[in-house]
Amino acid sequence: NAGVTQTPKFRILKIGQSMTLQCAQDMNHNYMYWYRQDPGMGLKLIYYSVGAGITDKGEVPNGYNVSRSTTEDFPLRLELAAPSQTSVYFCASSYDSRYWAFFGQGTRLTVV
Amino acid sequence: AQTVTQSQPEMSVQEAETVTLSCTYDTSESDYYLFWYKQPPSRQMILVIRQEAYKQQNATENRFSVNFQKAAKSFSLKISDSQLGDAAMYFCAYDERSNYKLTFGKGTLLTVNP
Numbered sequence: 001n002a003g004v005t006q007t008p009k010f011r012i013l014k015i016g017q018s019m020t021l022q023c024a025q026d027m028n029h030n031y032m033y034w035y036r037q038d039p040g041m042g043l044k045l046i047y048y049s050v051g052a053g054i055t056d057k058g059e060v061p062n063g064y065n066v067s068r069s070t071t072e073d074f075p076l077r078l079e080l081a082a083p084s085q086t087s088v089y090f091c092a093s094s095y096d097s098r099y100w101a102f103f104g105q106g107t108r109l110t111v112v
Numbered sequence: 113a114q115t116v117t118q119s120q121p122e123m124s125v126q127e128a129e130t131v132t133l134s135c136t137y138d139t140s141e142s143d144y145y146l147f148w149y150k151q152p153p154s155r156q157m158i159l160v161i162r163q164e165a166y167k168q169q170n171a172t173e174n175r176f177s178v179n180f181q182k183a184a185k186s187f188s189l190k191i192s193d194s195q196l197g198d199a200a201m202y203f204c205a206y207d208e209r210s211n212y213k214l215t216f217g218k219g220t221l222l223t224v225n226p
Contacts, residue, residue, distance in 0.1 A: 031212060040121075042203060042216040050212055058213065090157060092214075100147055100207060100214055103157035 003027070006091050006104035013081040013111045021076040021107050023091030029102070031094040032074040034058075034066065036087040037106075043090065049074055081111045114139050116206050118217035125194045126225050132179075133189045133220045135204030142166075145207040146180065146187045147214070152200040160202070163187065191222075199224040 007022045025032065030051045035043040045058030049068040063085055065077040074093075078085060091104040115138045125131035137146070148160040163171045163180050170178050175195075179188045191198055204217040 033214070035216075040218060042116075042218040043214075044216075045213055048212060088155065092157075100145075100159060100162070100205070106155045106157075108155075 004091055004093050004102050004104040006089075006107050008107060009105065010108045011110070013078075013109065015081060015083065015111060017081050018077070018079050019081070019109075021078070021089055021091075021109075023074045023076065023104060024072050025074075025091075025093040025102065026072065027093065027095070027102065028071060029093040029095050030071065031096070032068065033092045033094075034064070034074070034076045035090045035092065036060065037090060038087050046076065046089075078109075083111050085109065086111045114206055114208060114215045116204055116215050116217040118202075118204055118220050120220045121218070122221045122223070124223040124225060125191070127194055127196060129194055130190060130192045131194055131222065133191075133202050133204075133222065135187045135189070135217055137185050137187065137204075137206045139185065139206065139208065141208050143208075146178075147205040147207070148176070148178070148187075148189045149203045149205060149216075150198075150200045151203065151219070152197075157203075161189065194224050196224050196226060198222060 004025045033048045034046040037043045044060045047066040049055045089107045117136045144165045146163045150158045150160050161173045175192045177190045201219045203219045205214045
């Protein structure tokens with residue numbers, strides 16, 4: 001089925017560990033985004049990309065890195081995990097910034 | 113920076129009744145887009161309705177409609193004939209055209225009572 005696929009769905013990390021959250025879309029969308037959702041805080045933008053090879057910081061980029069080597073994939077890298085990065089992470093994609101519609105199912109990350 | 117405010121952390125409605133969720137936003141732009149998203153317990157983000165700022169007509173999608181007041185920077189969501197499946201967290205979001213980013217409010221948790 002067409003859409004945005006995130007893996008894994010759940011993960012527990014120890015402080016200082018690193019991991020990559022995977023995101024893939026098969027709709028040939030140019031725009032891709034990573035958000036984090038903390039309880040009672042809505043969603044905040046971490047990084048975004050407007051096309052392959054182009055990425056930019058969002059509101060809360062510290063502690064994260066991204067790359068966009070293909071149109072389909074937009075992985076999010078966490079280096080030196082900290083408890084403050086405990087959150088639910090969403091990847092999203094859009095054909096155009098006006099047509100927001102496609103989110104992945106989210107990854108629940110706990111850092112202990 | 114743009115901000116989106118949802119002043120109702122929680123709302124409840126009786127099944128088959130109508131409920132209105134409030135949203136205000138702050139912007140100096142004239143061309144932008146507004147959205148309501150639904151997030152059920154499954155965590156999936158589902159687009160409910162969108163409104164283009166240059167369109168005066170309020171958007172409607174079946175039982176969902178908006179009251180868009182551009183001058184007041186207000187964008188409320190009305191759910192008619194509420195159903196148990198409407199119970200969810202609802203997020204209001206703003207996208208400034210050519211800015212490529214969605215800014216979200218903190219959400220309103222809607223409970224539907226049978």
